[in-house]
Amino acid sequence: MKAAIITEYGRTDVLHVADIEMPTLAEDQILVQVKAASINPRDWLLMRGLYPFRSLAKPFPITLGSDMSGTIVKVGASVTGLKQGDDVFGMQPIGGKFGAFAEYISIKATAVALKPAEISHKQAAAMPCAGMTSFQAIRDLAKLKPEQTILINGASGGVGSYAIQFAKAVKAKVVAVCGPTNAALCLDLGADETINYKEENFENQQDTFDVVYDVIGRSSLSKSRAALKKGGCYISTIPAPMVAASVALSKLTALNPLGKRLKGHMILVKPDGRDLASMADMMKKGTVRSLIDSDYALENISEAFEKSQSWRTRGKLLITMPTSSL
Numbered sequence: 001m002k003a004a005i006i007t008e009y010g011r012t013d014v015l016h017v018a019d020i021e022m023p024t025l026a027e028d029q030i031l032v033q034v035k036a037a038s039i040n041p042r043d044w045l046l047m048r049g050l051y052p053f054r055s056l057a058k059p060f061p062i063t064l065g066s067d068m069s070g071t072i073v074k075v076g077a078s079v080t081g082l083k084q085g086d087d088v089f090g091m092q093p094i095g096g097k098f099g100a101f102a103e104y105i106s107i108k109a110t111a112v113a114l115k116p117a118e119i120s121h122k123q124a125a126a127m128p129c130a131g132m133t134s135f136q137a138i139r140d141l142a143k144l145k146p147e148q149t150i151l152i153n154g155a156s157g158g159v160g161s162y163a164i165q166f167a168k169a170v171k172a173k174v175v176a177v178c179g180p181t182n183a184a185l186c187l188d189l190g191a192d193e194t195i196n197y198k199e200e201n202f203e204n205q206q207d208t209f210d211v212v213y214d215v216i217g218r219s220s221l222s223k224s225r226a227a228l229k230k231g232g233c234y235i236s237t238i239p240a241p242m243v244a245a246s247v248a249l250s251k252l253t254a255l256n257p258l259g260k261r262l263k264g265h266m267i268l269v270k271p272d273g274r275d276l277a278s279m280a281d282m283m284k285k286g287t288v289r290s291l292i293d294s295d296y297a298l299e300n301i302s303e304a305f306e307k308s309q310s311w312r313t314r315g316k317l318l319i320t321m322p323t324s325s326l
């Protein structure tokens with residue numbers, strides 16, 4: 001089968017489309033013919049040897065890609081509830097598993113959900129990692145409520161574009177931080193207000209936000225302190241030691257009755273078929289959509305990687321497979 005692989009760490013020139021062996025199938029996995037896949041920064045962080053969990057990735061050659069949508073061609077011996085011919089979408093967990101930029105992937109059955117017929121493979125493939133990160137951050141960490149205000153820093157990218165929509169689904173007020181060319185897009189996704197980060201620093205506001213969701217990781221709990229209301233929370237998507245340390249410290253300072261009692265969190269998305277199914281249901285009802293920046297054939301994946309590394313993506317970048325009929 002064809003797959004986008006790396007045989008060493010480096011810039012985009014180490015990424016090649018090659019013919020490789022079909023993946024093996026464990027008893028708790030399904031073998032999926034991939035129709036569409038989508039890029040996340042973790043793909044090129046691994047390519048460049050910068051991915052924090054790179055030691056868990058299997059030895060070279062590594063097939064990149066974690067998010068996909070496609071059709072089951074085989075199910076493992078212990079899999080129940082899924083069968084050959086079902087359309088599914090899902091993601092590999094944060095850690096060492098990748099493999100979605102290929103014509104076939106073997107993936108744990110619990111890390112996928114059935115793709116509703118009303119949703120295209122492209123719409124579904126865009127959502128798993130970026131969508132579920134925001135879905136779980138907003139529901140489980142922010143515990144966002146209708147009367148609350150959330151600031152989303154990095155609102156026009158993959159994670160941020162879903163965050164706007166999930167926060168609006170809760171009926172919270174959404175303030176989207178984005179560049180000047182992306183304000184209209186964020187408002188169109190449902191944001192109530194935008195802040196142009198090139199002209200205004202949200203960190204200078206006072207007691208304004210219940211939640212600062214720092215998707216792009218350019219702020220911090222301490223820098224967001226003034227802008228957060230008493231009892232508010234800061235969530236980072238960046239699994240870095242400094243973030244983990246500030247999150248741990250916030251557990252202590254939150255106990256100080258005279259302080260602002262702010263909570264810090266670091267989201268680490270967990271693949272969950274039930275959450276994927278809930279998001280697909282919202283997509284079916286029109287509450288959420290995938291914002292697709294552009295769509296590349298597998299053979300042109302290097303161009304997509306260059307675009308992603310520019311940090312200028314609006315929504316998601318898609319990869320479609322040579323054998324897919326979408």
Ligand SMILES: NC(=O)c1ccc[n+]([C@@H]2O[C@H](COP(=O)([O-])OP(=O)(O)OC[C@H]3O[C@@H](n4cnc5c(N)ncnc54)[C@H](OP(=O)(O)O)[C@@H]3O)[C@@H](O)[C@H]2O)c1
Pocket residue numbers: 040041042094129130133153154155156157158159160177178179180181182197215216217218236237238239267268269308311312313314315
């Ligand atoms: N921990 C986890 O479980 C987890 C899961 C998924 C993703 N992540 C991480 O989350 C981060 C975001 O991922 P993503 O897929 O959303 O990335 P992305 O789609 O590539 O983000 C691109 C967006 O970032 C915006 N941006 C760039 N610089 C900015 C700045 N200084 N201030 C505000 N916005 C800025 C850009 O808008 P402009 O062009 O307007 O600047 C662009 O729309 C990555 O670091 C990724 O690794 C973590």
